[in-house]
Amino acid sequence: MMRLALASLRHRATASTATFLTVLLGTALMGSFATLAQAATGPVSSTDQDTLVIMGAVVGGWGALIVLFAVVSTVGITVTQRETEIGLLRTVGATPRQAARLVRAETFVVAVVASAAGALLASLGGRALLEMLRHGDVVADSVRYQGGAAPAGTAVLIVLVSLLGSGLAARRGTRGPASITPSESARGSQRLRAWRVVAAVLLAAYGLAMGVVTVTVTAHDPDPYAAMSTSGSCAILVSLGLACVAPWLLRHLSVVAKPLLGSSAAAHLAAYNTRRRAHLLSGVLAPVVVLTAASVSVLMAVGTDSRTRPAGFEQDARTINLLNNVVVGMVVLFAAVVVVNTFAAVVAHRRAELHRLWLLGATPGQVESSVLAEARVVAGIGVVLGLVASLATVVPFGIARHEGVVPDGELWLPVVIAVGVVLLTLGSARSAVRRAAPSTGAVR
Amino acid sequence: MGMNSHTSQPTPSGPPPALAVRGLARTYGEGAGAVRALAGIDLTFPTGTFTAVMGPSGSGKSTFLTCAAGLERPSEGRVVIAGEDVTDWSEEDRTRLRRERIGFVFQSFHLMPYLTAAQNVGLPQRLAGHRPDRKRVQALLDRVGLGDRAGHLPAELSGGQQQRVAIARALVSDPAVILADEPTGALDSATAHEVLALLRSSVDDAGHVGGGQTVVMVTHDPVAAAYADTVVFLVDGRIAGTMARPTADAVAGQLAHLDELVAEHSMGAAS
Ligand SMILES: Nc1ncnc2c1ncn2[C@@H]1O[C@H](COP(=O)(O)OP(=O)(O)OP(=O)(O)O)[C@@H](O)[C@H]1O
Ligand SMILES: [Mg+2]
Numbered sequence: 001m002m003r004l005a006l007a008s009l010r011h012r013a014t015a016s017t018a019t020f021l022t023v024l025l026g027t028a029l030m031g032s033f034a035t036l037a038q039a040a041t042g043p044v045s046s047t048d049q050d051t052l053v054i055m056g057a058v059v060g061g062w063g064a065l066i067v068l069f070a071v072v073s074t075v076g077i078t079v080t081q082r083e084t085e086i087g088l089l090r091t092v093g094a095t096p097r098q099a100a101r102l103v104r105a106e107t108f109v110v111a112v113v114a115s116a117a118g119a120l121l122a123s124l125g126g127r128a129l130l131e132m133l134r135h136g137d138v139v140a141d142s143v144r145y146q147g148g149a150a151p152a153g154t155a156v157l158i159v160l161v162s163l164l165g166s167g168l169a170a171r172r173g174t175r176g177p178a179s180i181t182p183s184e185s186a187r188g189s190q191r192l193r194a195w196r197v198v199a200a201v202l203l204a205a206y207g208l209a210m211g212v213v214t215v216t217v218t219a220h221d222p223d224p225y226a227a228m229s230t231s232g233s234c235a236i237l238v239s240l241g242l243a244c245v246a247p248w249l250l251r252h253l254s255v256v257a258k259p260l261l262g263s264s265a266a267a268h269l270a271a272y273n274t275r276r277r278a279h280l281l282s283g284v285l286a287p288v289v290v291l292t293a294a295s296v297s298v299l300m301a302v303g304t305d306s307r308t309r310p311a312g313f314e315q316d317a318r319t320i321n322l323l324n325n326v327v328v329g330m331v332v333l334f335a336a337v338v339v340v341n342t343f344a345a346v347v348a349h350r351r352a353e354l355h356r357l358w359l360l361g362a363t364p365g366q367v368e369s370s371v372l373a374e375a376r377v378v379a380g381i382g383v384v385l386g387l388v389a390s391l392a393t394v395v396p397f398g399i400a401r402h403e404g405v406v407p408d409g410e411l412w413l414p415v416v417i418a419v420g421v422v423l424l425t426l427g428s429a430r431s432a433v434r435r436a437a438p439s440t441g442a443v444r
Numbered sequence: 445m446g447m448n449s450h451t452s453q454p455t456p457s458g459p460p461p462a463l464a465v466r467g468l469a470r471t472y473g474e475g476a477g478a479v480r481a482l483a484g485i486d487l488t489f490p491t492g493t494f495t496a497v498m499g500p501s502g503s504g505k506s507t508f509l510t511c512a513a514g515l516e517r518p519s520e521g522r523v524v525i526a527g528e529d530v531t532d533w534s535e536e537d538r539t540r541l542r543r544e545r546i547g548f549v550f551q552s553f554h555l556m557p558y559l560t561a562a563q564n565v566g567l568p569q570r571l572a573g574h575r576p577d578r579k580r581v582q583a584l585l586d587r588v589g590l591g592d593r594a595g596h597l598p599a600e601l602s603g604g605q606q607q608r609v610a611i612a613r614a615l616v617s618d619p620a621v622i623l624a625d626e627p628t629g630a631l632d633s634a635t636a637h638e639v640l641a642l643l644r645s646s647v648d649d650a651g652h653v654g655g656g657q658t659v660v661m662v663t664h665d666p667v668a669a670a671y672a673d674t675v676v677f678l679v680d681g682r683i684a685g686t687m688a689r690p691t692a693d694a695v696a697g698q699l700a701h702l703d704e705l706v707a708e709h710s711m712g713a714a715s
Contacts, residue, residue, distance in 0.1 A: 263575075264573075265567075265570040265571045265573065268570055269556070269559075269570075272558050272559055272563065273558045275558075276558040276597070277557075277558050353556070353557065356554045356556065357556070357571075358539070359515065359548075359550065359554055360554065360556075360567060360568060360571065360613075361539060361542050361543035361568050361571045361572070362539070362571045363536055363539050363540075364535070364536075366571060
C-alpha cells in the first residue's frame with residue numbers, strides 16, 4: 001500500500017504540494033506561538049507569564065482554528081479530486097477499506113514530512129517572536145526560549161488533524177459502490193453535508209453572540225480592552241462559519257453574479273462551472289472570505305481603538321496592537337498561501353478538461369479567460385461575504401467605543417483590502433492556468 | 445478493388461477538394477523508442493464524399509484524423525483544406541479553422557462535464573463568439589434521438605447517448621468537413637443506423653450551401669463502412685488499399701485478408 005501511495009504521490013505533485021505547504025506553514029505558525037506559552041513555564045515574572053500565555057493562547061488559538069480549517073479543507077480537496085481514480089481502483093478489485101487506506105497513507109507521508117519541516121521553522125520562528133517581544137519591551141529581557149517541545153507537539157497534533165481530515169474525505173470518497181463515475185460529474189456531490197451546516201451555525205452564532213455581549217456587557221467595563229477581547233474574533237468566527245457552507249453559497253450566489261460576467265464564451269463556461277461544480281471552487285472561496293474578514297475587522301478595530309483609547313493605557317495598547325498586527329500578518333500570509341495553493345490544485349486537476357476546451361475550438365486565450373472569469377466570481381463573492389462578516393467585529397466594537405455603527409475613520413481600508421484580495425485571487429488563477437497550459441497532452 | 449494510394453484525383457479545373465494530405469507522416473517519441481504512427485500518406489477527399497478509414501488497432505487512424513484536423517502537427521507532409529495549405533498555420537489560426545470549417549467527433553467524446561447536452565452541442569458556436577441557434581441545437585438532438593435529454597448533464601447520460609451528443613456537436617456549425625473517430629463505437633445497431641444515415645444525409649443533402657459536406661469516418665465495423673462511398677485501409681501507418689462502393693461483406697473479406705497480412709508480417713519480423 002505504501003509503495004502504491006508513493007507512486008501515486010509522485011504522479012500528483014501539485015495536489016500534494018498544496019497539502020504540503022498548508023501543513024508546513026500551519027505547523028510553523030502554530031508552533032511559533034505554542035513556543036510562547038512554553039516560555040511562560042520558565043523562570044519569568046507573573047506579568048510576563050500572563051502576557052506570554054495570553055499571546056500564546058489567544059493568537060495561537062485563533063491561528064489554530066484557521067490552520068486546522070485550512071488543513072482539513074486542503075486535504076479534503078486533494079482527496080475529493082481523486083474520486084475517479086479511487087473509483088477505478090475499486091472497479092479493479094480494491095475494497096473500500098484498501099482505497100481509504102491508500103488515501104490515508106498518502107496524506108500521512110506528506111503530513112509527516114511537512115510538519116517535521118514546519119516544527120523546525122517554528123523553533124526558529126518562536127525564538128524570533130520572543131526576541132521581538134523582548135525588543136519591544138513587552139516582556140522582560142530575561143525571558144528565554146524553553147526548547148522544542150512545543151513545536152514538536154504542534155507537529156504531532158497537525159499530523160493527527162491531517163489524518164482526521166483525510167479520513168473524513170476518504171470515507172466519503174470510497175464508501176459508494178465501485179464505479180468509474182467521474183469526479184468531473186456535477187450533480188451528486190452537491191448536497192451539503194450535515195456537519196458543515198452544524199459547524200456553520202455554531203461558529204456564526206458564537207461570533208454574533210460575542211458581538212451582542214460586546215454591546216450589552218463589555219462596552220460598560222472600566223477596562224477599555226474588555227470590549228476588544230469579546231468582539232475581536234467575532235468576524236473571524238462568522239467568516240469561518242460562512243466558509244463551512246462555501247459550496248452552497250457559491251452555487252447560489254454565482255447565479256446572482258452571472259449577469260455581471262458579460263456574455264462571452266468564457267463567461268458562459270465560468271458561470272456554469274461555478275454553479276454546477278461549486279464543490280471544487282468553494283475550496284478557494286473559503287480562504288478568500290476568511291482573509292477579507294480577518295484583515296478588515298482587525299485593522300478597523302485597531303483604528304477605532306487608536307482614535308478612542310482613553311489616556312493611561314499606552315502600555316496595554318502597545319502589547320495589544322502588536323498582537324493584532326501579528327494576527328493579521330499571520331492570517332493574511334496563511335490565507336494567501338491557501339488561496340494560491342488551492343487554485344493551483346483545482347486548476348491542475350482540471351488540466352484534462354481545459355485541454356478538452358482547446359480541442360473543441362477554444363483559443364488558449366479563451367481557456368485562460370474562462371478560468372479568470374471563475375476567479376472573478378469567486379473573488380467577488382468572497383470579498384462581499386468577507387466584508388459582511390467583518391461587520392460582526394467592526395459594528396459592536398464601534399458601538400462600545402461610542403463611534404456608532406460606522407467607524408469615524410479609515411473607511412478606505414476595506415476598499416484597499418478588497419482590491420488587494422481580488423488581485424491576489426486573480427493573480428493566483430492566472431499563474432495556475434499558465435502553469436497548466438493546455439498546449440500539451442493527448443489530442444483525441 | 446484498386447490498390448492505388450489515391451481515392452481520386454482532383455480535376456484541374458474543378459473546385460479544390462475539401463481535404464487533401466500529401467506525404468503525411470507522424471512519429472511519436474525519439475530514438476529507439478520512436479513510434480512511426482503514420483508513414484507517408486497521400487489522400488484526397490473531394491467535396492461531397494463520404495470516406496471510411498479502417499485498419500487494425502494502432503494502425504494510425506486516429507493520428508491521421510487529428511493531423512488532418514490540425515489538432516496535431518505532422519512530422520512531415522502537408523495538409524490542404526479547400527485548396528489552402530494549413531500545415532504551417534499558427535495555433536490561433538488553426539483553432540479558428542477547426543472551429544469554422546471542421547467538425548470533429550472524438551473517440552472519447554470529450555463533453556464538458558458541467559454543461560448540459562444542449563449546452564455542449566452549442567459550445568462550438570459559443571466559442572466562435574456567436575449565440576447558439578437553439579432551434580438548430582434542438583433539431584440536431586432530435587435527429588440523434590436525444591430530444592428529451594437536452595437538459596441532462598453528461599454524467600447523467602449513457603455512453604452511447606454521450607457519443608450522440610458529441611456527434612450533434614460536430615454537426616452544429618454546419619462544417620465543410622466532418623472528421624469522426626469511431627462515431628458508432630458505443631451504439632447499438634439501430635442507433636448506429638440513425639447516426640450513419642445522418643452522416644450520409646449531410647453528404648447527400650442538397651440543402652448545404654456549396655454542395656454536400658465531406659465526411660471522413662474511422663470505423664471497425666464493416667456495416668458502418670458500407671455507408672461510405674470509399675473505404676481506405678490503413679496498416680502500420682500506410683495505405684494498404686482502397687475500395688470503392690463498399691458492401692459490408694466485401695469490407696469484411698478485405699479486413700480478414702489484411703489480418704492475414706499483418707499476422708504474416710509480424711511473424712516475419714519475429715523470426
Ligand atoms: N501520444 C502518443 N505518444 C506515443 N505513441 C503514440 C501516441 N499516440 C499514438 N501513439 C501510437 O501511434 C500508433 C497509432 O495510434 P492511433 O491512435 O492513431 O491508432 P488507431 O488506429 O486509432 O487505433 P485504435 O483503433 O485502437 O483507436 C499506435 O502504435 C500508438 O501506440
Ligand atoms: Mg483510434
